[in-house]
Amino acid sequence: MRSPSAQPKRSTAASIRRLLSEAYPERWSFAAAIAVTLGAMLAGLAMPLLMRRIIDGPVASGDLTTLLWLSGLFLLAGAIEAGMFYLRRRIIATPVTMLEKRLRLRLFAHLQRLHLGFHDRWPSGQLLSRMGGDLSTIRRWLAMCLVFFVANGTVVITGLAILFYLSPVFGLIELVAMLPMVVISWIFEQKYKTVARRAQDQEGDLTTTIEESVQGLRVLKAFGRGKDRLKIFSAQARALRQSELHKAKLLALLWPLTMLLPEIALAVVLVDGGLQVAAGTLTLGTLVAAITICTYLDWPTRSIGWLLAESNETASAVERYYEFMDTEPSIVEPKRPKRPARPVRGLLRFEDVQFQYPGSDIPLLRGFDLELKPGETVALVGATGSGKSTAIGLVNRLYDVTGGRITLDGVDIRDLGLAELRTLVSMAFEEAVLFSASVRENVAMGSDRPVTDEEIEQALAVAQALDFVRELPAGLDTQIGEQGLSLSGGQRQRLALARAVLAKPPVLVLDDPLSALDVHTEAEVEAALRRVMVDGTALIVAHRPSTVLLADRVALLADGRITVLGTHQELLHSSPEYHRLLSTMEDDVEAEVAVP
Amino acid sequence: MTALIDTEDRTELDAAANRELGARSRKLLFSLLRPYRTRVILTLVANLVHNMAILAGPLLIAAAIDRGVPAALRGDTQVLVLCGVAYAATSILSAALHGVFVMQLNRLGQDVLFDLRQRVFDHAQRLALSFHESYTSGRLISRMTNDLRTLWDLVDSGMDDMIMSLITMVGVAAVLITLDAPLALVLLLSFIPILLITRWYRRVSVELYRATSSSMAKAIVHFVESMGGVRVVQSFRREEPNERTMDGLAGEYQSAWSRSMVTLGTFMGSIRFSGNASIAIMLLIGAYQVHDGTLQLGVLTAFLIYLRRFYDPLDDIAMFANAYASASAAMEKISGVLATEPTVADPENPVPLTKARGEVRFTDVRFRYGPDTPQVLSTLDLHIPAGQTVALVGETGAGKSTVAKLVARFYDPSEGTVSLDGIDLRDLADTDLRRAVAMVTQESFLFSGSVADNIALGKPSASRAEIEAAAAAVGAHGFIAALPEGYDTDVRKRGGRLSAGQRQLVSFARALLADPAVLILDEATSSMDIPTERAVQSALETVLTGRTALIIAHRLSTVLIADRVLVVDGGAVTEDGAPEELIAQGGAFADLHRTWLDSIR
C-alpha cells in the first residue's frame, strides 16, 4: 500500500521551532542543562590552567607550601566537571522523556479519535512508525542535540570573539573558513531532509508489511507463500537500505568538509602567524594562544555536521508527526449538543440519506429512506456489496452521511453528543473484533458503567455463549489471543454479540450477527434475541431467511436505496427481486434433495 | 519452545541466564558479521589511517612552532610553510579517509541490518502458528523495528569515536610508559575503580534497557490492537480506557528511559571523576618526586599533558559501552525469536510428492492446542479417498476448523498421524504439501495491495487472464471489474475497501487459482447473499470433480453437494455417511436438516 504522504513542505527551522514550542513547559530544565554543559566546559578549561600553575609554581620553584592547596583546587575542578556531566543528564532525563510520553499519548489519543475515513486511507505501519521511531528520534534530539547546539554554538562564538581580540586577521581567517558551512548546510538541508523523509516513510511501509504478514499468516501458510512474502519484504528492506546509504553518502561528504574547513583555517593561521612572528608583528605567546583556541574550537565546529544531520532527521520526524496531528477529525462533536427527551424511545429514521466513499465517483447510497419505529426490529437485506454495512455504519457516525440526515427520536444524530449517540446505539460488526484481553473485558466493553459478572453472564446467555465460556480454562478470566483467534469462529461472533447486547441499548445494530453459527445455535440465539429486543429498536443486516424472521419488517436495499419494505411473507410474494435474493435456494433444495 | 522467549519480559535475571543470553546474542552478532570479515577489516584500516593522520596534526604544529618559527626568524620561511602545507595535507587526507570510513561503516551496517531483517522475517514466517498466537504481531513488530533500530544506533553512533579512542589510549599509554614506567604503574591502579564502575554499569544498564525494550513492545502491542480495531474502539467509546492503558505503558517506557539516562549520567560522571582524581594524585606524587629529584620536571610536564589525553577518550568508550548495553538487550530479544525452533517444521529428509492424488487419512489423532488447554479432538480415525467431497458439520466450537487446520498442517497432531496419499504430513516438504493442499480459512484475510495480487497469492505465476478466469468462476468478476481501477484497485488494509461478501469471493478465487488436489473450504460462503452463494456452489460442482474437498458449512445447502457428511461433536465424528443416508437414519444430521428446512421456509 502506498502511503499518501506528501513531500516536505516546511523548512527544518520551522519544524524545529514547532517542536521547541512543545518543549516550552520544560524550558527551564533545558536552560539548566545548557548552563551545566557550559559549566562543565569551563571546569574542563580550568584544569589545564591549574595544572600549569602547579608545575610553573610550586613544582618548578621547589616550594611545596601551596602545592596541596592548588592540588585541592584542581581536584575540585575535576569533581565539578564530573558532577556537571552527571547533572546534565540528571536534569534532562525526566523532562525529555516526559515530553516524549506526552507527544506519544497525544498522538495515540488523536488517532483514536480520527474518523474511519482516515484509518481507511493510511497503512497501519505508517501510524506505528510515527508512534515508535519518529518519537524516539525526537527524544534523542531533545536529549542530546538541543543542548549541544546551544552549548557548542556559544563556545564557537566565544572562541571567535577571543580570536578577533587576539588578532583580527586570525578571527577573519576562522570566520571565512566557517562561511562555506552556511552554504553547505543549506544545500545539505534540502537534500538530506528529502532522503530522511523517504527513509522514514519506507520504514513505515516495511512495518506495514511486517504487521500484515503476521496477521495474515494463516493465509500465507495455507498457500505456502512465506517465500513470496519474504521477497516483497526484502524488496522494501532493500529500498530502505538504499535510502539509508544515500543519507550516508551525503554524510560522507558533509562530515569531512565540516572537519576539514577548521583544519585548513588552522594551517593558514599557523603559517600566517609564524610569518608575523618572524616579522615581529606578533608575539609567539599570542600565536600559541590562538592555535590553542583553534584546536579547542575543533570539536564544536566539527559537531555542526552531526547536529545538522540529526536536526534534519528530527525535523522530518516532527513533520510526519504533525501531518497526523494537524488532520482534524471529520466526525466531531456538535457545538451545542442536544439531548434527546428521556426516556429515549428509539425512533430511528434515515431521511433521504446519501453516502459516497471518498475517492469513489458515484454515491453508494442515493436517497436511502427508512423508518424504524420504537421497539421495532427491521431486517436490512441486499446483495453482496449493496451497501448494507455502509448504511448501518452511519447510524453511530463511524462515517457521516454526505447528504440527507439520520434522526434519533427526531434529533439529527449529528446534533447529539458523540459519546451519547454511541451509548444509545450498540453495534456488532460482521467480523467480530476482539482484543487480547480476558473474555470479561471483551464483553464488558459494551457498557460505560462498571458491570457485574451477573450482567455479563446474562449477555453471554443471550448469545448462547455462556456454556462454552464456562468451559474455558479460566472461565470469564480466560485470555483470548490476539484478535480472539484462539476461539472458534462462532465463539468469536457470539462474544461480539454478547458485547453488543450487554448494555440493553435503545438501538441495537447487528451486521449479519449469526453468519458463523450452526442452525441449532442460531435458533437458540434468535429466540433469546427476540426476548431481549422487545424493548429496543433493532436494525439487523441479514442474508438468510432464518435471520430475517427475527424482524417485524424487512427492507430491501438495492441501487443505493430501500426499494421495498414489508414482512418477509409479503415480500416473498410481492417482490420478485426479494424472492430472488432470499428464496431461490428453497425450490432448488426441495427439488434436489427430495427426501425419501 | 516458549522456554527461550519466556524470559523476554523479565528484566532481572540470574547470572547463568544472563550468561546464556549474552552468549546467544554474541553468537548471532558474529554470525552476522562473518560474511563481511574483509570489509570489517578494511573499514577498520581506513579508520586507523584516518586517526593516525589526526594524531600527526599536533606534531606538525609543534614542529612549526619549535622549528619553523625560529627558522623564519632567521629569514628561512621554508620550514614554516612546509609545516603548514603538511598540516593541510594531513587534514585533507584524514578528512577524505573519514568520508570513506563513514560510507564503508554505513554500508556494512546496513548490509548486516538487511541480513538480520530478512533472517528474522523469514524465521517468523516459518514459526508455527502456536508461537504467533502467544507472541502477538505487536511484539514481533517491536523486535523488527524498535530493537533493530537500537542495534543500528550502535553502528551509527559511537563506533567511530570508540575506535579513535582506543587507538589514542593505546598510543598514549605507550608514550606514558616510555616516559616514566613507575608512574605509569600508578596509572594502572587508577583503572581498578574504572573497571568496577564499568562492571556495575553493565549489570544495571542491561536491566534498564531490557525494560525499555519490553515496555516499548507492550506499547506497540496495545497500539496495533487499538488501531486494528478502531471501529470497535470508537463504537464502544473505548478511547479513554485505552488511553489510560497507554498512559501506563508509555509511563513504564518513560520511567525506564529516564532511569537509564540518569544511570548513564552517574556512569559518565564517575568515570570522569576517576580520571580527574587520578590526574590529581599523579600530580601530587610527581610533584614530590620532582622535589626529591627522582623525576625531571620536563618529564612530569609531558606526562601530565599526555595523561589528560589518556582519560579524555574514556567518555567515548563509556558512550559506546552504553550503546552496546542497549544493543545487547535488543539482541537478546531478537536472538530469542531466532532461537525458537519452528515446531511445525520442514522435515530433514522429505518424502517427495510431485503429483498428489488427494487421499487424506487421520489415524488415532488426538489434538490439543496447548499443554494446558482441553483436548479438542479425541481419537479421530478418518479416511477420505481421493476425489471425495466431504462436508463437516457440527455445532460451533465442535472442532471442525481444527480438523481442517490439521489437514493443512497449521498444527501437528498431539498424537497419531495425518497423512496425504499415505505419507505422514510431517514427512512432506512444505512446498509439496502447499501445492497439494489449499485452504480458504474461516477469516478471509486480504493483504493491502491490488485485487489481482490478492488472487494471485494462490499462484504467483498466474497471468492476468488466469486471475480473471478464477474470479469469473466464482462470480466475482462483475464486481471487481466495476471497481474504480478494476483488478488493480487497492483493497487497503485487511481488504477494508471491499464488503465482507466480496472479500470471501476474492479468497475463494485465490483458492481456485491454486488448483490443489485437496481443497479445504472453512465457512467460505458464510457472508455471501444467497444468489452469490448459489453461483459459487454451482461453480464448485464443476471445480470439485477430480479433487478431494473438505467443506465446512453451517448452511446445509452447501453441505448437500457433498458425497459424504461427517457430523463432528465434542471432538469426535459421531455420524458418517452420504447426506441422504444420514437424513434417512434420523440422527443428529437429520435433525439439523429438519431445522434448516424449517428455517428457510
Ligand SMILES: Nc1ncnc2c1ncn2[C@@H]1O[C@H](COP(=O)(O)OP(=O)(O)OP(=O)(O)O)[C@@H](O)[C@H]1O
Ligand atoms: N472504505 C471503503 N471505501 C470505498 N469503497 C468501499 C469501502 N467500503 C466498502 N466499499 C464499497 O462499497 C460497497 C458496499 O460495501 P458494504 O460493505 O456496505 O456492502 P454490504 O452490503 O455490507 O455487503 P456484504 O453483504 O458483502 O457485507 C462495496 O462495493 C464496497 O466495495
Ligand SMILES: Nc1ncnc2c1ncn2[C@@H]1O[C@H](COP(=O)(O)OP(=O)(O)OP(=O)(O)O)[C@@H](O)[C@H]1O
Ligand atoms: N488457536 C487456538 N488455541 C486454543 N484453543 C482453540 C484455538 N482454536 C480453537 N480453539 C478451541 O478449540 C475448539 C474447537 O474450535 P474450532 O475452531 O475447531 O471449532 P469449529 O467447529 O470450527 O467452530 P465454528 O463453527 O464456530 O467455527 C473450540 O472450543 C475453541 O475454543
Ligand SMILES: [Mg+2]
Ligand atoms: Mg456487509
Ligand SMILES: [Mg+2]
Ligand atoms: Mg470454525
